Amino acid sequence: MKKFLFIGLALGVAFMFAAPAMALDVDYSGFYRVRGFCVHDYEGFGKRIEVPDWYDTTNSIQYYHEESEHATDYFDMILGVEIVFNVHPRLKLITNFTALDKVWGETDADRPGHEAARGDDSNNIDWNQAYMEIDAGVGQFQVGRIRYGEFNHPFVDDGTEADGIRYTLNPSIWGGPRWNPLLFTFTYAKMFEGDWTNARSDEDIDEYRMTLGYVSDNFIIDSLIQFERDEFEFDISPATVISIDKADMWLYNLYAMMKFGIIKIEGEFAYTHGYITDPNYNDENLIPPNDWTGEMEDIEIDAMGWLIQTTLNIDRLEVYAGWAHTDGDKDGINDYYSPGNTINAFPGQVGDFDILFFLTGTESVIAENFGGMGNWSANGDNPHGLDLFYIGGGFDINRDVNISGVWGLARADRVPFGSKKIGWEADIWLTWQIMDGLQYKALFAFFDAGKFWEDAQNYYFDNPYDNPDAGNIMAYSHADDGSCWALMHQLTLSF
DSSP, X not given: OHHHHHHHHHHHHHHHHHHHHHHSEEEEEEEEEEEEEEEESTTTTTOEEEEEEEEETTTTEEEEEEEEOOEEEEEEEEEEEEEEXXXXXXXXXXXXXXXEEEEBTEESSOOTTSEEOTTOOTTOEEEEXXXXXXXXXXXXXXXXXXXXXXXXXXXXXXXXXXXXXXXXXXXXXXXSOTTOOSEEEEEEEEEEEOOSSTTOSSOEEEEEEEEEEEEOSSEEEEEEEXXXXXXXXXXXXXXXXXXXXXXXXXXXEEEEEEEETTEEEEEEEEEEEEEEEOOOOOOTTSOSOSSOOSOOOEEEEEEEEEEEEEEEEETTEEEEEEEEEEOOOTXXXXXXXXXXXXXXXXXXXXXXXXXXXXXTOOOHHHHHHGGGTOOSSTTTOOTTOEEEEEEEEEEESSSSEEEEEEEEEEEOSOOSSSOOEEEEEEEEEEEEEEETTEEEEEEEEEEEEOTXXXXXXXXXEOOTTSOGGGOOOEESOOOOSOEEEEEEEEEEEEO
């Protein structure tokens, strides 16, 4: 009898919770995408490169052998779903997730004889965002894991997710107060938290981000101020804290856009500055110093970036041209390890502005290894800066088919010596809207390398805090002044 009572009680509770949910207004949207890549020589541009062979543990020597760079051929896929629960006309729960974000042939869980999916858990689901959206009388609040890091044009953006609170006061034309003509946002984001255990105190990465601007169809002027505070404690032993590593960084962005009939002009300026406090570790193997004195010396950050682009849109034809610049550091990443120096490389370089597949594309496998140094996207973050002139356009052959292309010529901003000529790239895209909800895209990309890469073989990374006996001087690049190319096919189902 008790079993039937428990079963009945359980069913009653389930129906009690399910009944309101079934009446809830829920909106779904998303996509499923499959891509195929064939990429040749993107790491060495045709140069024979050293490949790790075997490691001699007795003598601590890594042996290599040379081989020509092989082609990278693979398929990948991803499912993205967004769900909006309309709880009340002024209250929503917004969430989205990605699943099966993996290369074909990887498995969801690590099994003998199979390759596990990159960074995936056993369920292979990454819940990206989940936040409340509350429309209050004084503005809109978003609370939870929100979309973060974007500002108008994708240039120098680093779009991601973060746990935080965003407040938005809309202008009157968007339903805000009648006295307000401007769009205002303020966001607090917790990027890292170390205070939730009793072993640490004041270990956080907090960001505060405010925007204020006028936004309309034909004219936009928008400004952003972002402040980031990093604090970490380092121990000699669990009972003794010797120093705190701190960083204060400011980012200022100004974006403007104007439309004059068929012509659109837009530009963005970004400036970042601040400091990183050097912790001066106490370790006999790290020099200098061998003994920690309690004195700290800052590493400064001071860098700029800007973009200007003009677009001409005539019926079925679009043509654009632009110039993007990011500051670089002639010493590369050495200044990150040099107290008293100034880092002049703009963090993340051009960010999410993936105008060119090789030079600025965000495909991480390629971006991080391009030329052996990394490209100028947020994933590559090449520290030598970029001056990029580009021109491109697209044409609608008919209602369903578009062909487009872009050509870019690139130079490094600062190098320790040698050539600044990075090279040129040309990309051609074909887009076919097969039917409502199904799109096919094809890409051919070609990059011709300049002498920058050959000269960069003689740059070196020298961390002054490493033991020089470890032989840590490492060449930046192992690329030549050759070329590389890529083919990509993509099929996307949207719903």
